Amino acid sequence: MEIRPEDDASAQERTALRVKGLKIPAIYYAVALLLVIGLLFSVGNPNFISVYNLNTIISYAALLLMVALGQMCAILVGGIDLSVGGVMSFVSVVFVKSVHAIGYWAYPLCILIGVLTGYVNGNILTRIRIPSFIATLGTGGILMSLAMLVAPVPVNVPASSWGILDIFNGSFLKISNVLYIGFFVFLLYHILMRFVIVGRNIFYVGSNIKMSWASGISVVKTRNFAFMMSGLGASMAGIMVSAIHFGSNPYVGAPYVLNSIASVVVGGTALTGGTGGVINTLFGTLIMSVLQNGMTVVGIDQYFQQSILGMMIIISVTLTFDRSKTPVIK
Amino acid sequence: MRNLNNMSMKETVITLRGITKIYPGVVALDSVDFAVYENEVVGLVGENGAGKSTLVKIMIGFEQSEAGTITSSTGEHITLKDPVTAIRYGIGMVFQDSSLVPNLSIMENLFLCHELGFQKFGFLSKRSMRDAARSVLEEVKIRVDVDTPISEVSPAVRQMVEIARLLWLSKLYKQKNPILILDEPTTVLNDSERETLFTILQDLKQQASVVLISHRLQEVVENSDRIVILRDGKNVTEMAASDASISETEQLMVGHTFSADRYREGDQTSPGEEVILKVQNLSKKRVFEPIDFTVRKGEIVSLVGLVGSGKEGVCKCITGQEKPDTGSIFLDGKKLSSGSPSNAVGAGVGHIPIDRRNEGLAAAMTVAENVNLLVLKSLRFAGLISPYLERKNAKRWIEECLIKTPSLTTMCANLSGGNQQKTVIAKWLSSHVKLLVLDHPTRGVDVGAKEEIYKLIRKLAKDGIGMVIMCDTLEEDIGLSNRMLVMKDGRLVKELDCPLNEKPSPSDIIDFIV
Numbered sequence: 154m155e156i157r158p159e160d161d162a163s164a165q166e167r168t169a170l171r172v173k174g175l176k177i178p179a180i181y182y183a184v185a186l187l188l189v190i191g192l193l194f195s196v197g198n199p200n201f202i203s204v205y206n207l208n209t210i211i212s213y214a215a216l217l218l219m220v221a222l223g224q225m226c227a228i229l230v231g232g233i234d235l236s237v238g239g240v241m242s243f244v245s246v247v248f249v250k251s252v253h254a255i256g257y258w259a260y261p262l263c264i265l266i267g268v269l270t271g272y273v274n275g276n277i278l279t280r281i282r283i284p285s286f287i288a289t290l291g292t293g294g295i296l297m298s299l300a301m302l303v304a305p306v307p308v309n310v311p312a313s314s315w316g317i318l319d320i321f322n323g324s325f326l327k328i329s330n331v332l333y334i335g336f337f338v339f340l341l342y343h344i345l346m347r348f349v350i351v352g353r354n355i356f357y358v359g360s361n362i363k364m365s366w367a368s369g370i371s372v373v374k375t376r377n378f379a380f381m382m383s384g385l386g387a388s389m390a391g392i393m394v395s396a397i398h399f400g401s402n403p404y405v406g407a408p409y410v411l412n413s414i415a416s417v418v419v420g421g422t423a424l425t426g427g428t429g430g431v432i433n434t435l436f437g438t439l440i441m442s443v444l445q446n447g448m449t450v451v452g453i454d455q456y457f458q459q460s461i462l463g464m465m466i467i468i469s470v471t472l473t474f475d476r477s478k479t480p481v482i483k
Numbered sequence: 484m485r486n487l488n489n490m491s492m493k494e495t496v497i498t499l500r501g502i503t504k505i506y507p508g509v510v511a512l513d514s515v516d517f518a519v520y521e522n523e524v525v526g527l528v529g530e531n532g533a534g535k536s537t538l539v540k541i542m543i544g545f546e547q548s549e550a551g552t553i554t555s556s557t558g559e560h561i562t563l564k565d566p567v568t569a570i571r572y573g574i575g576m577v578f579q580d581s582s583l584v585p586n587l588s589i590m591e592n593l594f595l596c597h598e599l600g601f602q603k604f605g606f607l608s609k610r611s612m613r614d615a616a617r618s619v620l621e622e623v624k625i626r627v628d629v630d631t632p633i634s635e636v637s638p639a640v641r642q643m644v645e646i647a648r649l650l651w652l653s654k655l656y657k658q659k660n661p662i663l664i665l666d667e668p669t670t671v672l673n674d675s676e677r678e679t680l681f682t683i684l685q686d687l688k689q690q691a692s693v694v695l696i697s698h699r700l701q702e703v704v705e706n707s708d709r710i711v712i713l714r715d716g717k718n719v720t721e722m723a724a725s726d727a728s729i730s731e732t733e734q735l736m737v738g739h740t741f742s743a744d745r746y747r748e749g750d751q752t753s754p755g756e757e758v759i760l761k762v763q764n765l766s767k768k769r770v771f772e773p774i775d776f777t778v779r780k781g782e783i784v785s786l787v788g789l790v791g792s793g794k795e796g797v798c799k800c801i802t803g804q805e806k807p808d809t810g811s812i813f814l815d816g817k818k819l820s821s822g823s824p825s826n827a828v829g830a831g832v833g834h835i836p837i838d839r840r841n842e843g844l845a846a847a848m849t850v851a852e853n854v855n856l857l858v859l860k861s862l863r864f865a866g867l868i869s870p871y872l873e874r875k876n877a878k879r880w881i882e883e884c885l886i887k888t889p890s891l892t893t894m895c896a897n898l899s900g901g902n903q904q905k906t907v908i909a910k911w912l913s914s915h916v917k918l919l920v921l922d923h924p925t926r927g928v929d930v931g932a933k934e935e936i937y938k939l940i941r942k943l944a945k946d947g948i949g950m951v952i953m954c955d956t957l958e959e960d961i962g963l964s965n966r967m968l969v970m971k972d973g974r975l976v977k978e979l980d981c982p983l984n985e986k987p988s989p990s991d992i993i994d995f996i997v
Contacts, residue, residue: 347868350859353868363842
């Protein structure tokens with residue numbers, strides 16, 4: 154851990170990069186990075202920008218975006234949500250198992266599971282006072298094993314119920330519904346964080362919890378709400394992953410824990426909370442999705458991909474993370 | 484001066500010259516000179532914000548100065564880049580709140596990070612550590628089980644362990660005359676422990692120099708050989724302690740140079756009839772005894788007293804941040820539910836905290852976001868926060884409170900201390916508070932910003948806001964307030980009116996405080 158004295162002048166000096174004294178907001182680095190990566194992959198393999206591949210990227214990005222937007226709420230409020238993988242797995246197998254029996258009711262049921270888990274996570278943090286890292290590690294583990302109990306082997310949606318999945322698998326104006334849904338979820342979180350008081354309170358609490366408390370903001374409600382939004386994101390992703398694959402397995406959510414955190418951070422949201430936002434997360438998610446897809450498309454060795462991804466995370470955060478806003482780096 | 488002749492007989496151990504330290508918006512030290520001679524106790528005094536802490540932080544390498552030189556006894560220029568370097572030169576500090584590791588034992592704390600000398604066959608020899616610990620502690624005359632964890636011993640013992648550690652370290656680095664800096668060492672001690680401390684310090688003088696910082700002027704005058712006075716980050720004077728009187732030192736600390744209308748007394752208004760705040764039989768165990776008082780519309784009531792007099796506790800209870808044991812608080816005749824900041828804020832109690840960075844601001848958020856925090860509800864259009872209304876409200880209060888900011892979206896962390904403070908004030912003003920608790924509102928802001936904050940406080944009073952205020956200096960208290968409540972040892976001991984042109988003098992009040 155590096156402790157820096159709270160000295161704004163020097164903090165500003167040390168802010169990542171400056172061009173002729175002009176500070177460039179982190180988000181522009183994220184956009185620039187996305188373009189550069191995209192360009193490199195297109196040169197490496199022209200098929201990268203084919204309609205088919207772009208569709209693949211978009212459906213993965215939409216999934217990751219849902220989890221990442223939720224994760225962002227938990228991170229912005231000053232916590233972290235490691236249960237998103239468990240929620241996603243559990244929801245996705247419950248969706249597959251229940252859709253035949255209860256039809257469209259499977260949607261609200263699954264959303265409810267996610268939001269409820271978030272509520273439990275929030276309360277373990279705010280009332281039992283266990284750090285969110287541990288609390289969500291616990292609930293995530295519980296849900297992961299519940300998912301395995303519900304579906305020990307991969308499960309499929311019976312063909313008779315496929316119509317219910319058309320929400321995701323249909324298309325409008327030749328563009329897959331997944332894109333519209335991703336955009337809708339993005340808009341939902343954007344409005345919430347930007348124009349609704351409870352969303353703004355997430356920033357206040359994450360930025361300075363003591364001040365928020367002394368100013369009369371309900372810290373408990375705000376934190377609970379942030380974790381509920383995280384559960385919501387993960388459950389929507391859980392539904393979607395089942396819908397687009399017509400089935401699921403209990404391991405489907407596991408990779409999304411770290412990928413969602415990486416997306417949030419790569420977009421420039423600080424792990425210490427309070428700074429960042431929905432647009433940051435959108436670009437963070439796009440960078441992560443393009444990277445993962447592009448490496449396969451240009452034929453980088455499967456085993457080597459993880460290390461490139463790791464390096465890219467560090468490089469992107471170097472560019473996008475505004476150190477002047479966080480006095481303590483741990 | 485006589486004292487200086489006297490001192491020139493002695494050798495200096497360390498000399499600081501022209502030390503300047505600038506924090507954003509504040510010059511903490513302005514070309515300060517400070518020397519420590521061998522075998523002496525030197526008292527460093529000054530008001531809050533005079534620069535004492537900054538100066539000693541530079542001496543122990545905790546902070547680096549922008550300008551100035553540090554010279555060791557051999558005449559060598561030294562750079563103290565961190566506390567580890569400082570201790571190699573024999574300079575160490577006993578912090579106000581102990582810097583020991585609570586869950587390690589006394590012995591482990593004594594030799595922390597310097598255990599290599601106790602190796603035997605590559606392992607730490609507890610026995611030789613124990614022996615060494617005992618003999619080290621003997622020097623400061625304490626007898627304790629060296630295996631006791633630090634968390635289980637009294638503050639007095641902790642202090643001695645810290646002193647012993649510093650002595651041992653300077654021996655390890657072969658420093659003949661180490662410098663021990665004690666920052667407010669007596670606040671945590673009872674009377675007999677205090678006496679023991681000073682007896683030991685007099686003993687230590689034979690082999691070390693001591694820099695003593697204390698707000699209790701009497702103990703500084705009684706126990707030092709020499710007194711150095713700082714004011715507003717500048718040297719005022721130094722004198723032999725035998726020549727110093729408490730009242731004279733006090734005057735030098737405060738200074739006479741400020742203008743007659745420093746606190747804008749001319750703008751002082753007489754309070755309205757209507758009672759805004761009524762505190763009834765309020766008490767909190769071991770913090771303050773039952774207390775009753777009222778604040779009227781537009782009245783500035785100042786709470787004065789030493790640290791530990793209970794005034795902070797009273798304010799915390801009023802703002803709902805702490806729960807009192809007995810009593811009730813009425814705002815505009817309505818009882819506040821105790822221990823709930825949101826209830827207090829909702830009723831119209833505002834709070835300007837002493838530590839604005841950690842308790843008053845979301846430093847990483849914009850000025851506008853900070854100013855609008857409390858009034859977001861009224862800035863909505865069709866249920867959503869309207870960026871237009873947000874800008875409008877922020878602009879209005881930024882102008883009203885004279886906040887100097889490049890833009891509405893500037894991060895608060897990038898403003899100077901004074902402008903950050905004005906942002907906190909703006910936040911509360913925009914929410915139309917009825918009562919404002921101001922906890923050291925001018926702490927850490929420069930002279931110009933102080934002036935503007937005084938102006939704002941006067942304006943608030945004129946607008947009918949009642950205020951409970953705690954200031955950095957007694958003069959500020961007297962200058963600003965309509966009425967003063969003096970607290971001592973948790974009790975309200977005196978109530979004084981401070982009408983315009985008939986202000987009491989600090990010396991009238993100091994007797995009640997101490």
